[in-house]
Amino acid sequence: MSTTFLKGIDVSHFQGSIDWQTVAKQVDFAYAKASEGNSVTDPCFSANYAAMRAAGVARGAYHFLHADVDGAEQARHFLGLLGTPQAGDLPPMLDVEKACGTQCAAIDSCALAWLKQVRDALSCTPLIYSSRAFWNSNLAGCAALTDFPLWIAEYTSAAAPVLPQGVSSYTIWQHSQTGKLDGIAGAVDLDLFNGSAQALAQLARPAR
Template identity: 90%
Template sequence: MSSTFLKGIDVSHFQGTIDWVTVARQVQFAYAKASEGNSVTDPCFSANYAAMRAAGIARGAYHFLHADVDGAAQAGHFLDVLGEPQAGDLPPMLDVETACGMQCAAIDTCALAWLAQVRKTLSCTPIIYSSGGFWNSNLAGCAALTDFPLWIAEYTSAAAPVLPQGVSSYAIWQHSQTGKLDGIAGAVDLDLFNGSAQALAQLARPAR
């Protein structure tokens, strides 16, 4: 585990209008929800994503996976919503936290299809987000998923999260879902990047 953490947040339309200039004084990176399934677009994504970059925050976008919908179709939808990536953007994140009534093998197949298509299209390795409990119950049998950096959700006051089965490290830790920041009305997810500013920059997408 790194002794240095960088502070970040992840947001969606649930946070409403955000004062990103104020937020930029408190965090080093942020992710905004872009899409869900194969048709839903977060109504605040476009405004959030542009304002994050304008405020000087290292930015990323994420997709909420529906395991009962074709993964490649969901990747296509996400990429359409994301648009042309810019130099310095962080790799996309895939939020895998609901089974949608599907068995483990189907969830794995769906997630891997999304991850593979996004990695091929954007020439970067996406991050996979999940809780330890969901991972252990639904994803632990798929070794291929451990090829992707993990964003672990665990709400604890401990110094580090407990890693899921078969996982030896993590990139980002969502340690609270009830955080408070100036510039955001209401609660927001709080995250820690497990590394230095240089390491975060190395994740960022190069100019094409």
Template identity: 40%
Template sequence: MYFLQLVLKIAFYVTIGTVLSIAGVAIFFMSWEPDRSIYPVRGIDVSHHQGPINWANVATDDVAFVYMKASEGGDFQDRSFSANWSGAGEAGLARGAYHFFSLCRPGELQADNFLGVLPRGEAMLPPVLDIEFEGNCASRPAISDVHKEVSAFVAKVETATGHRVMLYAPGDAYETYLANQGLTRPLWVRSMWRSPDYAGDWTVWQFHQRGSVAGITGDVDLNVLAAGMTLDQLMR
């Protein structure tokens, strides 16, 4: 009987220890963030998925800049873009817009869609072209074809805005389509819970996809500017 009690006691403590360890790991990953002394400039990116946003509250929660989805592919325009743009501006946040690039549509057509939404004559962060596989069409075109369409998008948007386009690319899309392709544009990288290692020179780092920010219901992506970089260097 004593032996059985000992075994049950050991099993109990092992179970409790395992549960606490798992909880500790979960808390670490949910709360981890880059060193604020190195990356002090914080921002978020949003779309209609976040629903209505209280931008005045967002601005009080250590958020200095925001990127918001403007368009996707050849004809989709984010229904929340106008409200997000005006709300973030009224709250005093630095703003920028991004376009989700479809691998199945011509780059020039997508540029027209983006430019049809993008405000003119207002100070803003660099326009962003979001190139990723998640949520994209099933096609995986040749590198040369993607390079051609991305270049067409970039050329048209840069001519229209006078602003260099920034490219957002997670590691898989970067290695597949952007690495060593001569697309010398500012880069927005994605790396959860650790420093980005697939690109040595980047401008914005998305480090969390389930962050919590005042004024937003539910999860939101969190970002930082590169060390030593300021928003004034990017705004125009």
């Protein structure tokens, strides 16, 4: 893989207790799951989010979308957990990978409601995470979603992921879900930022 990528991970309660001081020596950034739906809170979010910053890891938070629940309500739930962003924090990410029994238009509408509310509240542009297969089957008909940076999940040894329909670039690539790092027991998702350290820092600047 290209040496120009910056290394990152995304975690949730599935990783259990994490030694972030040790992890910080191996990654450039990390995201922690904060919430899903309009009521579920990841039990490890508060501890992870505070420890990431204390260890000097560029940190972000993400929300797992329930497409059958009002997107604005989900955004309010997430924002309440996130609190006030601090200098250097990365923009939030919206994980869109399950249809929850809804049709494409409903998924699109729900995702956009969350993305726009979070963008307006934080003055930064959130990322949208999805696999190529899910995007092509459920999201490709919504051009407005391409206004948000793509975090693509594709597990391959290739030098770059294949992009979904209607998408011309990606920002982060989740290239493995079976990674191993010192400081984490068990498997962890491995991510690559498609750019420089300066470009990563730019993500947290106010949306234009």
